[in-house]
Amino acid sequence: MITAMRMSWALGMLFTSVAIADTRDLVYFIYARIHSQPEMGHREFETGRLIRDELERAGYTEFVDAPSLETEVIAVLRTGRPGRTICLRAELDALEILEDSTHEVCSAVPGRMHACGHDAHAAMLLGAALELRDEPRVTGTVVFLFQPAEEVKGGADDIVRDSTLHKLGVENVWTARVSGASGGCDSDCAGTGTRRE
Numbered sequence: 001m002i003t004a005m006r007m008s009w010a011l012g013m014l015f016t017s018v019a020i021a022d023t024r025d026l027v028y029f030i031y032a033r034i035h036s037q038p039e040m041g042h043r044e045f046e047t048g049r050l051i052r053d054e055l056e057r058a059g060y061t062e063f064v065d066a067p068s069l070e071t072e073v074i075a076v077l078r079t080g081r082p083g084r085t086i087c088l089r090a091e092l093d094a095l096e097i098l099e100d101s102t103h104e105v106c107s108a109v110p111g112r113m114h115a116c117g118h119d120a121h122a123a124m125l126l127g128a129a130l131e132l133r134d135e136p137r138v139t140g141t142v143v144f145l146f147q148p149a150e151e152v153k154g155g156a157d158d159i160v161r162d163s164t165l166h167k168l169g170v171e172n173v174w175t176a177r178v179s180g181a182s183g184g185c186d187s188d189c190a191g192t193g194t195r196r197e
């Protein structure tokens with residue numbers, strides 16, 4: 001398992017050194033990075049930095065701070081074409097669960113894992129941000145919210161209290177989530193993890 005994980009990381013470093021041309025490859029790479037290094041709510045510093053770096057590399061320049069949070073990433077895409085302002089949102093934080101699996105991509109942090117799909121959600125949202133940036137059919141403004149602390153207090157509540165999205169004129173928020181074997185904050189993680197008591 002460890003060997004496979006190291007191979008995956010080595011492959012990841014190779015990817016970054018030669019530049020990832022395909023968004024799908026990048027999404028998987030980001031998913032693997034986040035899954036390997038899970039961070040708890042309000043502590044998603046490396047996860048947030050990873051996402052922000054990729055957004056900046058793709059040309060995003062407008063980022064908004066939520067005053068009550070430290071690890072959020074909020075990027076704004078202004079198309080210049082008339083339309084609504086919407087928000088696409090994903091979460092960033094992991095759970096206190098011991099990962100017990102033989103998957104190629106595993107948590108490198110004992111007792112901590114992404115068992116709720118936030119790793120996939122964040123990677124998917126990053127992929128959407130990269131794909132939509134130069135998509136001429138997109139109109140209005142799209143706010144990409146990578147929200148910390150979905151599993152603990154704060155997070156969404158802080159963003160609402162700060163009126164962060166309201167100030168941007170967001171009319172509605174959309175989110176997507178994985179389902180099936182790894183889905184569900186309240187699930188038993190389909191046998192891939194052991195919840196710490």
Ligand SMILES: [Zn+2]
Pocket residue numbers: 091116117118150151184185
């Ligand atoms: Zn969750």
